[in-house]
Amino acid sequence: MDRRPTIIDVASRAGVSKSTVSLVLQNSPLVRSETREDVRRAMADLGYVYNRSAAQLRQANTGLIGLVINDLRNPFFTEFATSVQMALSAKGFACVLANTDEDPALQAQVVGAMLEHGVAALILSPAYGAVEATFDAIARANVPTMQVLRRAVPDVARFPFSVPDYQTGSRLATDHLLATGARRIAFLGGLQGREVTEQRMSGYLAALAGAGLPPLHLPGRPTRTFGRAAAARLAAEHPEVDAVLCFNDLAGLGLLSGCAEIGRQVGRDLRIVGFDDIEECAQVWPGLTSVRCDIAGFGRGVAETVLGWLETGTRPPPETVTPVELILRASSKGPTP
Template identity: 60%
Template sequence: MTRRPTILDVARAAGVSKSTVSLVLQGSPLVREETALAVREAMARVGYVYNRAAANLRSASTGLIGLVINDLRNPFFTEFATSMQMALAEQGYATVIGNSDEDPARQAQLVQSMIEHGVAGLVISPTFGDPGAIMDQIAAAQIPAMQVLRKLDGSAGRIPFASFDYATGGAVATRHLLDQGLTRIAFLGGRPERQITAERASGYLAEMAAAGLEPLMLPGAITRHGGHEAALSLPEDTQAVLCFNDLVALGLMNGLARQRRRVGEDIRLVGFDNIEECAEVWPALSSVSCDIARFGHDTAVRLLGWLNGGLVPPAETRAPVGLIARASSLGVDHG
C-alpha cells in the first residue's frame, strides 16, 4: 500500500520548513507569493491533499490556548493572565503565554508562532500600533479568538472584544473628587489619539463639563516613570489628579513627595485599575476598581463556550467598575 504524502514530504520537495508549508495551507499573508507558489507546486508533485477537517479536529483536541499580553510587567495584566490560565486549567486546558512588551512586531510573531503550534483558541491583549496581518492569520487558522482590554486597530466587527466600562469609572472618580469640593482637577497619562485613553478620560471630561469646569488633560507615558516625571510640571494650582492607571498614580505620588507636596492634603489622587499595591502604600491610593480576576475567569469561560459549544461571544462586552475611595482622595487622618 502506497504511503500517503505528508506535510514533511511537501516541505522537502519545496525546500522550505514545515511551518512555512503550514502557513501556506492556512492562507497566511506572511508568506511571499513566490514561496507560496513553490509550496503549492510541490503539493501537486507529491500528491499531497490537505484535510482541513482533520486539521481543525487536531487543533481543537490539543487542549492548548494561546494568550498574548501587551505588558506582563504591569500587575493589572499579570493578574488577568494568571486568572485566565487558572480558569482554563480547571477545565483541562494548558495556556501558552507570550509577552509582546508593547511591540507590534513581537505581537505578530507570537500570534504566528502560536497558530503554527496548533493552539485551539487565542486571546490577545493588544499592543498599541499597526497589528499587521494578525486578523488575516486568525481568520485563515479558523480558531476562536478574542481581544481584551484594548482593541486591535481595524478589528471592528472581526474579533469579539471584552473590556471594562472605563467611561463610567472615569465619571464616578471625577464626581468623587468634585464632591470633596475640588475644582481644579487634572487627568494625567496616555495619549489622546488612542482609544483606551479616550475611554478612560471620557467620563472625566463629561463630569467636568457638567460642572462648568475647565478640564486639564496632561498626556504622558502610562508608567511609574511617566507619573514621576509629571510631578515636575504639574501646575501649582492643581487640587486633584485622576490618573490613567495606578502605575502613573504611584509614580506621581513619589514625585510629589520629593517636592514635599502632601498627597491627601495638598493634593488628592485617584488611580485606575485598583492593583494590590494601592492598599499597601501610604497614603493608601484611591482607585477605580476593575475586578480583573473575575474578568480573566469570565474571558476563559467565553472562549471555552465558543470552542466547545459554538457560542460566539458578543461583538463587545463591558464589565462593571466601581470606586475604592482611600486616603489619597478622602484626606489623611492624623488621629
C-alpha cells in the first residue's frame, strides 16, 4: 500500500464495519474477543497506527446517520424521512439528509460525501439506474447500509432491504374493486421494468387472473400531472374501464382532478384507489381510497433496526416486509343502488 492505511482499510481487511473497528480502538466491551483479534491482526498486517488526537477531533461525527431519498417532493417519501429523522433524534443521533431527485450520479456524489464525513450508517431509498458507484463506495467503506422502499441492488445479504407488502396491498385493492362490481380495472402509472412497479402490480394481476379478467396497464411517471391527463385519456381510449388502481396517491389525486375537469363522477362512473395513503387522501373530496403502508411507523421501524445494528451488532434479516391495509373512502364505493 503506497499510502497511510485508514480505518476503512482495516475494516475491509478484517471483514467488519468501520464502526466495529472504532469500538475495538475504544476498547469497547461490546465487541466479541474473536472479532477484536481479527481487527487487531488486520491493523498489524496493514501497519495501521491509531491517531488518538485526530480521533477525538472526529468524535462529533460518530453519531451521524446518512439518509438518502430518491424524491423528497413526494409526500410519501417526505413522511418517511421525517419519521426516520425524529426516531434517530430521540436516540441522540443526528440525521444527514439528501434528496437525489432520481439521479444516480447525484446519489453517488452525496453518498461519497457522507462517507467522507464519517457517517456511522446509511439508509437509502435509492434512485434507479447506474447505482454501481454508490454501492461500491459503501462496500469499500464497510458502513452498515439498508435499502428501503426500493431495491436497487440484489445483494440483500450485504445491503438488507425493507419494504411494505406491496403485493398484498394491490391484491386487497383489486379484490375490493371486484367486490363493488368493477369488471374492467386499469392499473395507472409506474415505469415499466422497475421492480417497484412489478411489486405494486403483482397482486392486481393475480386478482384479475383469478377472476378471469384481462389487465390493462397505462405506464408513466406517477405524478399528479400524469394522473390528471389520464382522466381524459381513459374516457377517450378506454371508455369501458370502470375502475382504476393507481401506482401511488399522487396519480390518484391527479385522476380525481381530471375526472372533475371532464365531468366524470368518481365513485359512480369511475372507481379509484390510490396507494400509500398520504395525508391528503382523507382531505380531498371525494376522499381517496388507498392502500395504507403506515409509512410513519415503517420509518420508525427502519431507524430502530439501524440503531440495533450499530449498538448491538444485530444485523437485519436480508428482507423485511411490513403489513399494509386498505382504507376505504368515497372514491371507490361504486354506484348507489
